[in-house]
Amino acid sequence: MSDCCKKPEPEPTPEVAQSSCSATKVETSCCPSEKNQRDYLLWVSGSIVLICYLLGFWFDDSDTLPRWLAVMSSGIFELMNKMWWGLAAAVVFVGLLERIPRELIMATLGRGGTFKGIARATFAGLLLDLCSHGILMVGTKLYQKGASLGQLMAFLVASPWNSLSLTIIMFTLIGLKWTLLYIGLSLLIGLISGVIFDRLVAKGVLNANPATPDDNSHEQPPAVWPELKKLFAAARFTPQTIGALLWDGLKDSRMVFRWLFFGLVLATAIRAFVPVDTYSTLFGPTLMGLLLTLVAATIIEVCSEGSTPIAADLVLRAGAPGNGFTFLMAGIATDYTEIMILKELTKSWKIALFLPLVTLPQVLVLGWILNQMPL
Template identity: 50%
Template sequence: MADQQISTDTPASCCGAKATPAVTPSCCAPPAAADAPVWKRYDLMLWGSGVIIVLSYCLAFVLPHDAPLGLGVFTHAVREMMNLMWWGILIGMVAVGLIDRVPRQFVIGIIGRDQAFSSLVRAVLGGVLLDLCNHGVLMVGAKLYERGASLGQVFAFLIASPWNSLSLTIIIGVLMGWGWMFVFLVASLVIALITGMIVEALERAGRVKPNPNRIDLPADFNVVAEAKAGLRATTFDAAFVRDVAQRSVSASKMVLRWLFFGVVLAALIQTTIPTEVFATWFGATLLGLLTTLIAATIIEVCSEGSVPIAADLMTRAAAPGNAFTFLMAGAATDYTEILVLREVTGRLKAALLLPLLTVPQVVVIGWALNSV
């Protein structure tokens, strides 16, 4: 069966996974040595951002909106965002805990090894279901390539993954509206499929080298049978609830650290950049779209942190296309992804295909959304 054929050495949570030699995922807190000082053993971004949010939320009840030094604007912005997001965060944490129980090899089995269109669809769905950030998902993509997935499947998986996890999709719906969430979701899946199809076509034409690690799944591997067996082996009792609760907290730390940081960053943007200036430079114009693309390329913020900023682009700049561009281009142009793909495939040209193929699609769709 697949359990004997596919390695399970990578745990479900990206921050606990074994990184490739070239990179430690920047979405996760840096590991601390056993003899490190106490303060170094804590995730300063998670706890620092969390403390700022708690203090700001409380101060927003006593500070007027026009309090000096921008404290009123900052604290009220934090409170408004958290009032909208809290239940989405809670549901997302539970979803993360449940997904964390799904064996990674099961996802690999779903994606498959053939290069048919159905395999690209499975790769996209696998990317959506895994609740990982654009850095953490790189380790899964690298593992898929090592296990024989084609470059087109890996690209489709990576493009679908960054913010299309269940928890972030819910938060996007809360912050930007469920209609726009659906539009963004469909648009990103279309980009993932088109990019995968182009890479597969280039490989068939001999312009892209095939994956030397390609192998076939065991003939007796059956995803439905594996799923049924896993459900039969699961006892839904108090121990199951405790396990999901523990996983919800531990596996969500990677998401929460960047999400909280993104809330603080978005509040700072609202405090320091007047709405009229923000709307001019990042508005629903060609200049605003290009400025957003440049900002997304330069700013090294994990996908979770980009969601509150994208929501600000949607609300204050009235630019849904810019919000979509910021979410998608930040992952497509991320230098970490390019370096990891270069390391895994051994080819810089293959790694550069990711931004070359995806960024034009993102810009076109962003322009179309701004024109609606």
């Protein structure tokens, strides 16, 4: 089973899902993945969320509880009431996506070194419901199968929090306007970054992917749409298969829940222990607030699921939509796990360090522009 916290294998054997609705799933779970290993982060964070939710339901009078506990409980109660349907929809989407063979998604990438190939790689990332660490395993496989460096970077930058589940959760937290803006701008950064990396390769500044097919290759791409039609035609929709889909979606959403619950605890703890005035001053819609957000995103090592509630809090509580966007995107660009795996994959520190060098200036400029917009 793939473990996104370890160095990727040189060439993992691809696993193809069957074409039935009850098909065998492709494992995409983030660390820890061993069946016998207890997921302490999930259990501890989930228990805190459950206890605080019940306290928020039973004790709506803040005088009954210590102030910090009352703030955390009311915050988790409020956020969970907004997010519950998004979490339920995420379970369904994860179950559905697990039944689509990953190879069909990879086949949509097209040829590297072209804008069309970069655009297809960027949008392909939207189909995968993975965290910023989980997406690395798919990205490494894409690179090993011949994706260009630009396609790899576009895929990594635009994908992690743009998954269907997190998109729905972001919509429930900050609304349709900011969610669509965040998605559009992150895709823009992915496209621009992909083009820049492929140009740097063309000029010899960075090394090309040795597995990329030659321009003279006349290999016919797989017929994606006919395969998708066969997949859906073979699907069986019965109470048993639908139940299996929901159960698999719930199990495979463990990675989402783990980091999302942790992010909820962290975000509400910030609410409890950092006064609103101080929070707005430190992380408000100013240049200093933007830079402090960048520092925080660099230091705090959480998956995209954990970043989502914190980013929403920056929008709603600090009144800084640009800081929320910066926290999500800078966390991806400065993630040391991602940088180390890129170094191992490409055998180049230069390529790995060019990720933040290329993406961070774009993130900061767009974050500053978003901070000038009215909520």
